[in-house]
Amino acid sequence: MRVLVIGAAGMIGGRLAASLAADPEPGIEALTLVDVVEPAAPAGAVPVSTGVLDLTDAAAVAAAVAGRPGVIVHLAAIVSGEAEADFEKGYAVNFDGTRRLLEAIRAEPDYRPRVIFASSIAVYGAPFPETIPEEFHLTPLTSYGTQKAMSELLLADHTRRGFLDGIGLRLPTICIRPGAPNKAASGFFSNILREPLAGREAVLPVDDTVRHWHASPRAAVGFFRHAMRLDLERLGARRSLAMPGLSATVAEQIEALRRAAGDEAVRLIRREPDPVIRRIVAGWATRLDASRALALGFAADASFDAIVAAHVEDELGGRIAL
Amino acid sequence: MRVLVIGAAGMIGGRLAASLAADPEPGIEALTLVDVVEPAAPAGAVPVSTGVLDLTDAAAVAAAVAGRPGVIVHLAAIVSGEAEADFEKGYAVNFDGTRRLLEAIRAEPDYRPRVIFASSIAVYGAPFPETIPEEFHLTPLTSYGTQKAMSELLLADHTRRGFLDGIGLRLPTICIRPGAPNKAASGFFSNILREPLAGREAVLPVDDTVRHWHASPRAAVGFFRHAMRLDLERLGARRSLAMPGLSATVAEQIEALRRAAGDEAVRLIRREPDPVIRRIVAGWATRLDASRALALGFAADASFDAIVAAHVEDELGGRIAL
Numbered sequence: 001m002r003v004l005v006i007g008a009a010g011m012i013g014g015r016l017a018a019s020l021a022a023d024p025e026p027g028i029e030a031l032t033l034v035d036v037v038e039p040a041a042p043a044g045a046v047p048v049s050t051g052v053l054d055l056t057d058a059a060a061v062a063a064a065v066a067g068r069p070g071v072i073v074h075l076a077a078i079v080s081g082e083a084e085a086d087f088e089k090g091y092a093v094n095f096d097g098t099r100r101l102l103e104a105i106r107a108e109p110d111y112r113p114r115v116i117f118a119s120s121i122a123v124y125g126a127p128f129p130e131t132i133p134e135e136f137h138l139t140p141l142t143s144y145g146t147q148k149a150m151s152e153l154l155l156a157d158h159t160r161r162g163f164l165d166g167i168g169l170r171l172p173t174i175c176i177r178p179g180a181p182n183k184a185a186s187g188f189f190s191n192i193l194r195e196p197l198a199g200r201e202a203v204l205p206v207d208d209t210v211r212h213w214h215a216s217p218r219a220a221v222g223f224f225r226h227a228m229r230l231d232l233e234r235l236g237a238r239r240s241l242a243m244p245g246l247s248a249t250v251a252e253q254i255e256a257l258r259r260a261a262g263d264e265a266v267r268l269i270r271r272e273p274d275p276v277i278r279r280i281v282a283g284w285a286t287r288l289d290a291s292r293a294l295a296l297g298f299a300a301d302a303s304f305d306a307i308v309a310a311h312v313e314d315e316l317g318g319r320i321a322l
Numbered sequence: 323m324r325v326l327v328i329g330a331a332g333m334i335g336g337r338l339a340a341s342l343a344a345d346p347e348p349g350i351e352a353l354t355l356v357d358v359v360e361p362a363a364p365a366g367a368v369p370v371s372t373g374v375l376d377l378t379d380a381a382a383v384a385a386a387v388a389g390r391p392g393v394i395v396h397l398a399a400i401v402s403g404e405a406e407a408d409f410e411k412g413y414a415v416n417f418d419g420t421r422r423l424l425e426a427i428r429a430e431p432d433y434r435p436r437v438i439f440a441s442s443i444a445v446y447g448a449p450f451p452e453t454i455p456e457e458f459h460l461t462p463l464t465s466y467g468t469q470k471a472m473s474e475l476l477l478a479d480h481t482r483r484g485f486l487d488g489i490g491l492r493l494p495t496i497c498i499r500p501g502a503p504n505k506a507a508s509g510f511f512s513n514i515l516r517e518p519l520a521g522r523e524a525v526l527p528v529d530d531t532v533r534h535w536h537a538s539p540r541a542a543v544g545f546f547r548h549a550m551r552l553d554l555e556r557l558g559a560r561r562s563l564a565m566p567g568l569s570a571t572v573a574e575q576i577e578a579l580r581r582a583a584g585d586e587a588v589r590l591i592r593r594e595p596d597p598v599i600r601r602i603v604a605g606w607a608t609r610l611d612a613s614r615a616l617a618l619g620f621a622a623d624a625s626f627d628a629i630v631a632a633h634v635e636d637e638l639g640g641r642i643a644l
Contacts, residue, residue: 146479150472159467
């Protein structure tokens with residue numbers, strides 16, 4: 001069976017591809033990795049091909065699906081900030097691109113692949129209780145979240161009609177996100193760990209008491225791999241679900257940093273309260289009831305210590321700068 | 323101010339148009355009534371123009387919006403059964419048609435009309451508790467319900483972005499639906515009252531204990547009229563809401579018929595259990611918490627006696643056949 005990963009040049013997509021190439025799930029015979037820029041081909045135990053795919057190009061999407069991969073992992077998206085800044089581009093890629101993919105699958109006769117869709121906790125919108133119940137409504141407060149919620153609905157309907165076998169994973173905020181600090185409002189959750197671990201300063205714009213819902217890149221890769229193995233009949237008609245995360249305050253994150261890298265690392269965090277970021281973050285989920293996903297075997301990170309340790313191992317070659 | 327009613331040849335649309343023409347809300351100076359077939363022009367206190375509008379025709383939608391009506395009531399839809407039978411047509415009208423309308427509004431500079439969207443309790447899908455809470459998730463089990471839920475998300479995002487001022491009304495099942503019995507699975511809820519009141523037999527395919535969520539055509543017209551007057555800022559970001567209905571069992575409906583038209587009318591109901599309809603109906607909402615709409619001033623029917631009386635007055639000229 002062949003797996004098509006769309007969005008394989010992205011942070012999660014690239015790590016998932018590398019993980020699958022090195023240690024393929026049973027039955028996987030080949031990987032095809034595509035993105036708007038050609039992804040790198042990881043070395044591994046199965047043949048890997050790479051290519052360029054723009055989800056706004058219907059003919060290209062149809063061609064990608066015509067190879068009839070048994071599993072399609074769809075991670076491609078315009079990120080939240082850009083989808084908010086460019087209304088049309090966000091809908092064109094995040095919603096219409098997803099729909100184009102589902103329609104291309106529907107157009108293939110006698111074909112019913114497994115489709116694993118990367119959704120997000122951005123489908124939720126405040127106000128909500130401290131723990132968001134499994135059956136809580138989706139009231140996104142961004143165009144990105146709206147596009148993800150609309151795509152979830154479409155995925156469920158195409159599944160119900162028998163065109164494909166879909167599952168949507170509502171990913172927590174990814175922490176520790178590797179790479180340079182970015183301007184995303186959520187960036188500081190990663191910055192305050194990643195930068196001090198590398199011996200650099202980081203800015204904390206919110207209070208230590210702020211609580212949020214996190215998953216490591218490793219846990220996220222694990223969610224997608226588990227979704228490849230899972231019997232999706234167990235989902236019934238409700239095809240998208242909250243992934244298990246780790247609910248932690250900024251103070252708890254900082255204590256994990258202290259345990260891993262000492263007081264010197266913690267001193268690299270500079271507090272610069274930012275009322276705009278504080279207000280944005282106040283509208284975000286702090287904790288989700290993910291018992292459905294847990295019962296289906298999806299696994300969260302064990303602790304923030306484990307998240308920090310995984311980052312040091314995967315991104316820093318096991319070495320803390322301080 | 324001008325009001326554009328899209329779907330004005332339909333059952334609710336026609337009654338709303340007649341009601342507005344006869345007794346316009348303050349500020350309404352003209353009505354434009356459109357549908358895929360040209361609607362009748364009701365007599366009234368304000369000028370009424372009529373026309374044909376196909377929501378799959380982007381140029382026609384743009385032309386309809388170019389007149390810059392202050393209020394747009396969007397009731398046009400392919401019904402549930404047809405949207406299930408014809409996947410492409412349902413999406414083309416119910417979702418893409420709605421999106422085309424919202425996009426045409428967005429394309430008009432300095433224009434922010436009130437948009438009142440007819441949604442449906444079909445956005446909910448079983449399993450659910452006997453009373454569906456206000457914050458319950460939308461997990462539709464039909465393509466029609468999916469299209470309505472996707473349109474609700476789009477309406478909220480276009481409102482949030484300031485392109486329009488939207489509200490979505492999740493209508494209960496309309497009872498007593500006038501006209502001939504149809505093949506809709508929900509048809510019997512109306513048939514068992516309307517037909518005996520006219521001296522004709524009706525078939526009841528489910529048990530007397532089946533409970534459902536109803537609103538009369540009069541109540542539905544009232545919802546749309548109230549949505550024209552309401553300060554939509556009071557909705558906050560959550561722009562669609564459950565309309566208040568009357569939760570009643572089939573037995574309660576029959577007792578209302580008996581009080582209005584006697585035992586002879588009730589004897590015209592023939593029990594013919596239908597396992598297919600029984601199974602479909604088992605997946606439908608029995609009662610909703612509509613306290614949000616009630617707090618905003620939307621009003622349900624007082625009783626099934628009132629629903630029957632309104633039908634006799636509005637549709638039978640006050641005369642029961644028996």
